Amino acid sequence: MSAAIRSELRKILTTRLWWALLAMMAVAVAFFAVVFALALTLGDTTGPDGQPLAIEPSHLALTVYTAGVSLAYVFPLAFGAIIVTSEFRHRTIATTLLAEPRRARVITAKLLAAIPFALLYGLVAAAVAVAAGAPALALAGAETMLGDAEVWRALGATVAAMAAWTLVGVGFGTAVTHQVGVIVGLIVWTQLVEPLVRLAAGFWSAAAPIARFLPGAAGEAVVGTSFYSASGLATLLPAWAGLLVLLGYGLVAAAIGWRTTFRHDIS
Amino acid sequence: MDGPLIEIAGLTKTFGAVTAIQDVSFVAEPGRVTGFLGPNGAGKSTTLRTLLGLVSPTAGEARIGGRPYPDLDRPAALVGAQLETAFHPGRTALDHLRTVAPLVGASDDRCDEVIATVGLTEAARRRVGGFSMGMRQRLGLATALLGDPSALVLDEPANGLDPAGITWMRGFVRAFAAHGGTVLLSSHLLGEVEQTVDDVVIIARGRVRHASSLAELRDLAHPAASLASPDAARLARLADALPGATLTSPHDLTVPQLTPAELGAHAFAAGVEVHRLTETGETLEQVFLRLTEEAA
Incomplete structure (x- = not known):
């Protein structure tokens, strides 16, 4: 097994993908953190009822620091998916399976090899969110709240959520293997379809508990704040349950991929 | 080295309604180069992929040294295989070999060694995306050799090679077989491998039409x-x-x-x-x- 993991680690480290996506993610997280910090402090903060929105300093800081996860999760997600799909896109899967014909082992090795990178994406996202968000908050005259335990808990949760999204990517990449299809599909689902489903579920009380288990909702639950939950439209799972659900999606997708695409003939 | 016997027995593979190969049987013996010949689409690649465990047969079986390929411990150390010349374009030749090396138990030194064997040392640190077809063929052979195998299964190894490359490839597989290794290679051109092979297996439209030594095939020529x-x-x-x-x-x-x-x-x-x-x-x-x- 360690040989298979070493092989997968070398595959990741010998192409530009991991750091290119990491760099793009860092830029995206920094951008969102600054935009949220400035928009929520300097923008028009009048609510729909004409009263000024009262945003607590800690809530403001949390929103700024976790903005990355709400949107930049697509980078670790794409990274995870591509480390599987690129083998099919470039047809290198035959070489891999000639050297290691035990296909379940190949999938497991990919999941395990992705973990250090998953954590790296999470750590960089959290670090960049603070590095860009705190000065922006300070500049706008708001408190950075860096002494607040709740903020540090949320940053830790950011690391966990980003890491989990990476493994979701690996899992779905295994199940779908079509590079563009799986990435676009996951983004369309989490950004477009799922919010609509959750919105609809909000009007139908029987569906609301189920909506909490959708992947986007689970991802938000890990960090504990987001657009959709802040809007009060949906209730979220506890953070630990959200993390388990999210990891569950990744592992179930990987298992489906093992039983379907990886069962297929490689021709 | 003692190459393993490659046995293909009654192999049939259907893809939906299409029968790619039907009841294909032949052997490739150690110490000999067996040419697996047939026109494009005859079923050569399907047969080789089934032999190597990438395609599961509808019927029949294929064994290398008495066991199916996926059941071998560290199969790449017994059989070096080159199918299509597919590489990640962004990886260098040496890095490509290093990604495979852990799985076949090869060291970094071994990667340098096989790259020298196929004459790619100068291009070792260049990205494969810029490689010519001939260079890709050489890198594919280097990958096959990484585990120091005693059998080689090569799908169209002469494709895209220049005349010097073909001569080199011929010398290489002849020497490999002369040292006792088993070589099974496919081609759609007999002329390309006529001076390389000892035995021929001819496949067309999914069926084996002929299997013999090259000399016996020559005797079939109508004078x-x-x-x-x-x-x-x-x-x-x-x-x-x-x-x-x-x-x-x-x-x-x-x-x-x-x-x-x-x-x-x-x-x-x-x-x-x-x-x-x-x-x-x-x-x-x-x-x-x-x-x-x-x-x-």
Whole structure:
């Protein structure tokens, strides 16, 4: 097994993908953190009822620091998916399976090899969110709240959520293997379809508990704040349950991929 | 080295309604180079992929050294395989080998070694995306050699190689077999591998049409001979006496099913003055074509 993991680690480290996506993610997280910090402090903060929105300093800081996860999760997600799909896109899967014909082992090795990178994406996202968000908050005259335990808990949760999204990517990449299809599909689902489903579920009380288990909702639950939950439209799972659900999606997708695409003939 | 016996027994593979290969059986023996020949789409790649565990057979089985490929411990250390020349374009040649190395138990030194063996040392640190087809073939062979195998399975290894490359590849597989290794290689051109192979297996439309040594395949060539003579009258009489003989001109006679020696003997007996006597029978390539085109 360690040989298979070493092989997968070398595959990741010998192409530009991991750091290119990491760099793009860092830029995206920094951008969102600054935009949220400035928009929520300097923008028009009048609510729909004409009263000024009262945003607590800690809530403001949390929103700024976790903005990355709400949107930049697509980078670790794409990274995870591509480390599987690129083998099919470039047809290198035959070489891999000639050297290691035990296909379940190949999938497991990919999941395990992705973990250090998953954590790296999470750590960089959290670090960049603070590095860009705190000065922006300070500049706008708001408190950075860096002494607040709740903020540090949320940053830790950011690391966990980003890491989990990476493994979701690996899992779905295994199940779908079509590079563009799986990435676009996951983004369309989490950004477009799922919010609509959750919105609809909000009007139908029987569906609301189920909506909490959708992947986007689970991802938000890990960090504990987001657009959709802040809007009060949906209730979220506890953070630990959200993390388990999210990891569950990744592992179930990987298992489906093992039983379907990886069962297929490689021709 | 002692190469393993490669046995393919009754292999059938259907993709939906399409039968890619049907009841394919043959062996590739150690110490010999076996050419697996057939036109494009004949089922060569499907057979090789099934042999290597990438495609699961509908019926039949394939064994290498007595065991199916996926059941071998560290299969790449027994069988080096090169299928399509597919690499990640962003990886360097050396990095490509380093990604495979842990799985076949090869060290970094071994990666340098095989890259030198195939003559790619200068290009080792260049990205594969810029490689020519010939360089990709060499890198594919280097990948196959990484585990120091005693058998080689190569799908169209001469594709895209320049004449110097083909000569080099020929020398390489001949030496590999001479050291006791088993070599199974496919090609759609007999001429490309005629000087490389000891045995031939001919496949067409999914079925094996012929399997023998190359020498036995040569013996299947239908002989024919032609003769030129200034003596039109005697030549015409000789033509009448030999079944199937045709005069292509008053001075030229062609006779099927006779070797030049036999036709020369007839001419001598008939007192025909001979100016030229030539072999006009089937070439090996024509035998190959005939075998692939014959009805099943």
